[in-house]
Structures are given as C-alpha cells and as structure tokens.
Amino acid sequence: MELRRTGNKKLKLNMMTNTARNKLIYPARDMRWFIPGFLGWLLLYAVPFVLSLATSFMANSAEIRFAGLDHYRYLFGDPYYLMSVKNSALFLFPVVLAVMILGILTAQFLFVVPRLRGLLAVFLLPLFLPAPSITAIWNAMVGSGSLIARLLQPRDEQWKYLSLFLLFIWKNTGIAAALYLTGMKALDSAVLDAARVDGANGRTVFFRIELPQLRNITLVALLYLMMNGVRVFRESYMLFGAYPPPNLFFVQHYINLGFARLDFGLLSAAGTVFSLLLLLVFALLWKQLRRREEDAA
Amino acid sequence: MKKWIALLICMIAMISVACAEENVLRIAITTEEDAINWPTEEAFFLECPDMEIEYILYSEEQLNARIQAGTTGADLVILPYQNLAVLEEKGYLTYLDDAAGLTEYPKQIIDLSSLLEKNGRLFALPVSIGQDFRCWDESAGDAIGLTWPGSEAWTWKECARLAEEFPKDTDNDGSPDIWFMTGVKYLTLPAFENVNTGMFEEYLKTHTDFSLFMEQYLDIFRSFMHCDGLLDMDHFIYDHDCVLLSSCTNDNPMSLIDRTVENETGILLFLPPPVLDKNDVKYPGYLSGCAVLKDAKAPDKAAAYVQTMISEEALDSWMFGDATKLISAKVPGRSYSNMPNEKYLPVFEFIDGIPVFRLGAGREFEITDEFEYSEEAFNEAQKYRSLLTVDSRSYERDFYREAYSVLHEWYLGHIDDNSFAERMNYLLGIAANRK
Numbered sequence: 001m002e003l004r005r006t007g008n009k010k011l012k013l014n015m016m017t018n019t020a021r022n023k024l025i026y027p028a029r030d031m032r033w034f035i036p037g038f039l040g041w042l043l044l045y046a047v048p049f050v051l052s053l054a055t056s057f058m059a060n061s062a063e064i065r066f067a068g069l070d071h072y073r074y075l076f077g078d079p080y081y082l083m084s085v086k087n088s089a090l091f092l093f094p095v096v097l098a099v100m101i102l103g104i105l106t107a108q109f110l111f112v113v114p115r116l117r118g119l120l121a122v123f124l125l126p127l128f129l130p131a132p133s134i135t136a137i138w139n140a141m142v143g144s145g146s147l148i149a150r151l152l153q154p155r156d157e158q159w160k161y162l163s164l165f166l167l168f169i170w171k172n173t174g175i176a177a178a179l180y181l182t183g184m185k186a187l188d189s190a191v192l193d194a195a196r197v198d199g200a201n202g203r204t205v206f207f208r209i210e211l212p213q214l215r216n217i218t219l220v221a222l223l224y225l226m227m228n229g230v231r232v233f234r235e236s237y238m239l240f241g242a243y244p245p246p247n248l249f250f251v252q253h254y255i256n257l258g259f260a261r262l263d264f265g266l267l268s269a270a271g272t273v274f275s276l277l278l279l280l281v282f283a284l285l286w287k288q289l290r291r292r293e294e295d296a297a
Numbered sequence: 298m299k300k301w302i303a304l305l306i307c308m309i310a311m312i313s314v315a316c317a318e319e320n321v322l323r324i325a326i327t328t329e330e331d332a333i334n335w336p337t338e339e340a341f342f343l344e345c346p347d348m349e350i351e352y353i354l355y356s357e358e359q360l361n362a363r364i365q366a367g368t369t370g371a372d373l374v375i376l377p378y379q380n381l382a383v384l385e386e387k388g389y390l391t392y393l394d395d396a397a398g399l400t401e402y403p404k405q406i407i408d409l410s411s412l413l414e415k416n417g418r419l420f421a422l423p424v425s426i427g428q429d430f431r432c433w434d435e436s437a438g439d440a441i442g443l444t445w446p447g448s449e450a451w452t453w454k455e456c457a458r459l460a461e462e463f464p465k466d467t468d469n470d471g472s473p474d475i476w477f478m479t480g481v482k483y484l485t486l487p488a489f490e491n492v493n494t495g496m497f498e499e500y501l502k503t504h505t506d507f508s509l510f511m512e513q514y515l516d517i518f519r520s521f522m523h524c525d526g527l528l529d530m531d532h533f534i535y536d537h538d539c540v541l542l543s544s545c546t547n548d549n550p551m552s553l554i555d556r557t558v559e560n561e562t563g564i565l566l567f568l569p570p571p572v573l574d575k576n577d578v579k580y581p582g583y584l585s586g587c588a589v590l591k592d593a594k595a596p597d598k599a600a601a602y603v604q605t606m607i608s609e610e611a612l613d614s615w616m617f618g619d620a621t622k623l624i625s626a627k628v629p630g631r632s633y634s635n636m637p638n639e640k641y642l643p644v645f646e647f648i649d650g651i652p653v654f655r656l657g658a659g660r661e662f663e664i665t666d667e668f669e670y671s672e673e674a675f676n677e678a679q680k681y682r683s684l685l686t687v688d689s690r691s692y693e694r695d696f697y698r699e700a701y702s703v704l705h706e707w708y709l710g711h712i713d714d715n716s717f718a719e720r721m722n723y724l725l726g727i728a729a730n731r732k
Binding site for chain 2: 062063
C-alpha cells in the first residue's frame with residue numbers, strides 16, 4: 001500500500017491492485033457508496049440466480065425432490081433446446097455486428113459533421129419508447145397485414161426474421177452511435193491532426209488511430225448490445241407470440257413454454273446453461289480486447 | 298414485571314387472532330366467467346351458511362408463478378382443462394378420492410371420465426363445457442331436395458364430397474344462390490380468402506403428430522380448401538344468397554336440437570361437425586373444471602364445495618342463458634333467471650393488486666320452476682357433449698395463429714408439402730414438448 005496525496009487532502013489509505021495495468025485507486029471510505037447498488041444487485045440478480053440454479057437440480061413437481069443432473073442431460077438431448085440456442089446465436093451475433101458497424105459509421109459521420117449532431121436525438125428516440133408501442137408501430141408498418149406485406153407477399157418465415165432484425169437495428173443503432181461519438185470526442189485531437197499532417201488519409205486515421213483507441217467503447221457497446229440482443233425476446237413475443245417460426249425460436253421461447261407447463265426445474269436449467277454460455281462469450285471477448293490493449297501499450 | 302405479563306398477554310391475543318380460522322373458501326380463477334356459479338354457491342351456503350367464498354382472479358402467468366412459490370392463497374382452482382392437466386401431472390392437485398371421498402366418477406353428472414380421471418382417480422369436476430357444431434339450414438336443404446339423415450357422425454371425406462355439389466342456382470337467374478358453407482378469411486393473412494380450415498383445426502386439436510394428416514387427409518383437405526361451394530362473404534348478396542351449413546363454436550346445441558331457433562329463411566337444425574375417422578368420434582370443444590390444490594389451507598371446506606357441486610340442490614338448477622354450465626346428467630327443474638339476477642354478477646375489487654370477489658349467503662335470487670328446453674333435447678345434447686375432446690395445449694391463440702401462418706404459406710405455394718409437414722411437426726413438437 002502507499003499513501004497518495006490528492007490536492008490538499010491527505011488520504012489515509014488507497015487500494016491498489018498488484019498489476020500496474022489494472023491500477024484502480026479508490027479511497028476506502030468511498031466504497032460505501034457502492035453498498036446500496038451492491039445490495040440491489042445481490043437481491044435482484046445474485047440471489048434469484050442462485051435460487052434458479054438450485055431449482056435446476058430439483059424435479060418438475062410439487063414435491064421437493066432432488067433430480068441431480070436429469071434436467072441438464074435432458075436439455076443436451078433435446079433438439080428444440082439445441083435449436084433455440086443455435087437460433088439465439090445466429091440472430092445475436094449478426095445483429096450485434098450490424099448495429100456496431102452502423103453505430104460506428106453514424107458516429108463518425110456525426111463526428112466529422114458537428115452541425116448535424118442534433119440528429120443523434122432522433123436516433124436515440126426508439127430507445128425511449130416503450131416496447132409495446134414500438135411493436136405496435138412496427139406491426140402496422142411491416143406486419144403480416146401491412147401494406148408492404150400485402151404488396152410483396154414475402155415468405156412469412158424470412159419476413160419475420162428480417163422484420164425483427166430491422167427492428168433491433170432501428171432501436172439500438174442510436175445508443176451505439178452515442179457511445180462511439182462520446183469516445184471519439186474524447187480522443188486527443190493532436191494525435192489525429194499529427195497523423196493527417198503526416199499524410200494519413202481519412203480511412204487510415206479512422207482504422208489505424210481512432211478505432212484502436214475506442215477499444216473500451218467497443219467493449220461496452222458490445223456488452224450492452226449483446227444484453228439487448230438477448231432481451232429481443234420481448235419484442236419477438238409481442239410480435240409473433242409464443243410460437244414463432246423455427247428460425248426465431250430462441251432460448252427464452254423454450255423457457256416460456258416450459259413455464260406454461262410448470263417445468264420449473266427444466267426451465268431453470270435451460271436458463272442457467274444459456275447464462276453460462278453468454279458469460280463465457282463475454283469473458284472471451286473481454287480477454288481478447290484487454291490483450292489487444294496490452295499489445296498496443 | 299406487570300408490564301412483561303401485559304405484553305405477553307397482548308402477544309398471545311395477537312397470535313390467536315392471526316391464527317383464527319377464517320370462514321372463507323378461496324378459489325383461484327383466470328377468467329371472470331368462472332366466478333359465476335350461482336347454483337353451486339347457493340347450495341354451498343345452504344350447507345355452510347357461515348362461510349364466504351372468495352374468487353381470486355389471476356392471470357395465467359401470475360397463477361403459475363404463485364403455484365410454484367406456493368403462495369396462491371387458494372383452496373380450489375377453476376381453470377381450463379389444459380391448465381388442470383398440467384397441475385395434475387406435476388402433482389399440485391389432490392385427487393378427489395382423498396380430498397372429498399369421490400372414489401368413482403359421479404353418475405349424476407355428464408360423463409367426462411376419460412378427460413378428468415388419471416389412472417382411475419378423479420382429479421377435477423367439470424364446471425363448463427362448450428363444443429363446436431354445425432347448423433343445417435332446413436329451408437335451404439328443402440329447396441335443393443336435400444335432407445340431413447340424422448345427427449350421426451359423418452366424416453370430412455363425406456363433407457368434401459357433398460361440398461362438390463355446390464353452389465346451386467335454385468331460382469334460375471344465372472347466379473348461384475345456395476352455397477355449401479362460408480369460406481374463412483383471416484385479416485392478418487393477406488390473400489388467404491375463402492378457404493375452410495375446419496378439418497385442419499380439428500386435426501391440430503386432436504393430434505400431436507402431423508404425419509397422419511399428410512398421409513390420409515391432405516388431398517381431401519386440399520380439394521375442400523379450393524372448393525367452389527364455399528361462399529366468399531365479400532360477395533354475399535343479401536336476400537339472395539344463403540348457406541346450407543354454418544358453424545357454431547363453444548356453445549351448447551340444445552336450442553338447435555329443440556328446433557326452436559328460426560333464422561330469417563327458416564329453421565336451423567343441429568348437426569355435429571364432420572370427424573376425421575368414424576371409429577374415433579370425438580367433438581372438439583373446451584372444458585373448465587374445479588380441482589383441489591394440494592396446499593389448500595382449508596381442505597375440509599374445499600371438500601364441502603366439491604361435494605356440493607354434485608349435490609341434488611346444485612344439479613337441479615341452472616343459470617338461464619349459460620347452458621355451457623349444465624353438467625347434470627338429469628334435466629334441471631329450476632332456472633336462475635338472467636336479467637333480474639344481474640345484480641349478483643361479480644364485481645372485483647383490488648386487494649394488494651389482485652382482483653378479488655367475495656360473496657356470502659343471503660342473496661335473494663329470482664328462480665323459476667321451469668327448464669327452457671325439452672327433456673329430449675337435453676338428453677341428446679348431454680350425450681353429444683360427453684363426446685368432448687379438448688386441446689391439451691396451452692397458448693391456443695398463439696399456436697393457431699402460427700399454424701394458420703404456415704397454412705397460408707402452403708396455400709400460396711411458398712412452401713411445398715414436405716416443408717408444410719415439417720413446420721407443423723415443429724409447432725406440435727414444441728407445444729407438446731416432444732423430442
């Protein structure tokens with residue numbers, strides 16, 4: 001431990017991690033401000049997750065009976081669960097990638113044209129609208145009974161996938177753009193100017209200088225969009241109900257149908273497995289991005 | 298010392314009050330209509346005059362969550378059959394032999410033992426039953442020299458063959474005026490016009506595998522769907538066109554059997570809907586039932602209510618205008634009049650955010666000593682209603698919406714027969730949680 005002086009105040013204790021890279025300095029007395037949030041997280045997330053985990057080892061019945069790994073064994077042999085995980089991944093990754101690309105491009109556009117930055121409010125508007133309103137509007141615009149559908153008469157399954165895909169992009173591009181724009185505004189303009197003076201064109205500045213410095217923003221955007229991507233079940237349920245086309249049958253649909261059948265143990269196991277898969281993906285992404293930051297440093 | 302004794306006495310009194318037995322029987326329901334059971338309620342109050350009945354109205358999701366947590370607060374449930382079947386399967390219900398001493402299916406009510414018994418044990422009693430049936434326009438039939446031979450079962454194959462003889466032009470004005478049936482249009486599915494999906498629906502209600510449909514019924518269905526004898530209602534000409542058959546859904550056919558219903562052109566006769574197989578005659582409909590929860594706080598009161606449901610006092614009465622709740626095997630002798638008794642319709646108040654309706658003895662109903670329909674009509678209707686089959690899946694609306702979407706794709710030629718079968722098997726598979 002070491003003492004650090006900040007301004008005119010002498011701090012009694014600082015907390016520092018061992019690695020120089022992950023240096024976090026929080027005065028111990030300020031940790032108390034985290035307590036309410038931590039308790040809330042505990043009560044609303046950690047405890048329910050642990051209870052759900054416990055339920056996943058119990059039988060699907062009124063009697064409290066230990067079922068061991070029965071539900072997990074069932075899940076990994078259930079083609080509908082495996083299909084739902086595959087569909088969730090096949091929807092999540094392309095849509096998150098699409099939103100990030102559009103978000104970056106939008107942010108770059110607003111960054112180089114400052115007088116149009118007010119447009120960001122328009123892009124952010126869908127985020128503030130309630131989901132039922134959005135789905136009602138969306139259904140009227142592109143739903144099965146809409147003018148577009150009547151004119152085009154598209155294949156129903158593909159159209160539903162496309163409409164959900166576009167809905168997600170419409171709803172989330174704004175926040176991705178806002179995150180990147182914030183990051184871009186925080187970049188050191190001297191570095192960018194120096195690069196331009198050295199002869200770098202716009203594309204080189206963007207890909208070689210701006211983007212690498214926006215890694216942390218990318219990570220935050222990725223995490224946020226993946227969380228939203230998992231929550232797209234809400235819009236999907238409101239648009240297509242509990243029985244969507246096969247390519248839109250997500251893990252949450254599987255869990256939802258299990259809830260109607262009172263298969264609480266099975267649906268808890270399904271949720272636990274999916275959560276762990278997502279956690280693994282996040283952890284890998286985090287590690288990958290932090291490694292690149294180390295290399296850059 | 299005196300203060301401590303006083304405090305102790307107060308605490309004991311409070312605990313006693315808290316533990317005092319409430320004279321309330323709590324019934325969890327998911328639709329308001331299930332809170333209207335006047336004959337049973339009045340019979341129950343005759344047996345237990347000090348008791349009150351409290352209906353707690355949950356949504357389906359709320360009820361599932363509370364059942365899992367053991368916090369329904371109810372002794373009984375009145376639910377659709379699908380939900381009762383799931384509760385029974387998962388062990389949340391007490392069988393009625395244990396709960397109320399009903400070791401065999403009560404003979405005084407309509408026989409639905411095939412649905413309400415599991416391994417020979419009764420888990421619920423019927424509360425309301427509605428079924429699909431058809432109406433045959435006698436005047437239209439007479440105009441073309443066609444009479445229905447009787448109310449015996451007929452198949453979709455026979456139905457499709459009959460439909461091919463239509464439309465008919467009986468007034469020789471060059472345009473047809475008698476059609477077989479109306480077609481069906483779904484506004485959410487554009488260009489899906491003038492087809493009849495009855496056969497498709499019936500199959501989905503009674504089967505969990507689409508293969509049989511593809512093998513045995515697809516060609517019949519295909520020809521029936523495109524039949525010229527189906528009237529497109531957009532082209533209906535008033536005072537000119539009429540249909541031979543029309544559909545009724547989720548009702549009781551007593552009025553048609555009694556031939557008391559006249560429409561503008563003549564008399565409508567009762568006709569069962571076509572079935573897929575004459576060796577397996579079952580007519581789709583819906584059923585709601587009453588069951589005892591395993592964690593009932595007042596199991597003896599719940600047992601008393603169940604016994605009352607099949608008592609002479611309850612079964613001898615019916616609520617005028619709600620023939621779906623007629624479960625007696627014998628003609629009732631008394632009717633609870635409709636309009637004068639409207640003041641006793643349930644009014645829910647919110648308690649802790651949950652709609653609750655509480656009622657007690659002392660209501661004064663207007664009752665007449667007559668039954669509107671003939672004994673013959675009653676008996677025939679009850680015999681028909683005992684052939685009930687019920688869709689065992691939950692989420693009916695969403696399931697059928699997606700099924701019609703797949704049907705629409707097939708109808709438009711976007712998917713071939715194999716893809717049609719694959720999609721339907723997927724839907725049936727996830728609904729029934731089959732591997």
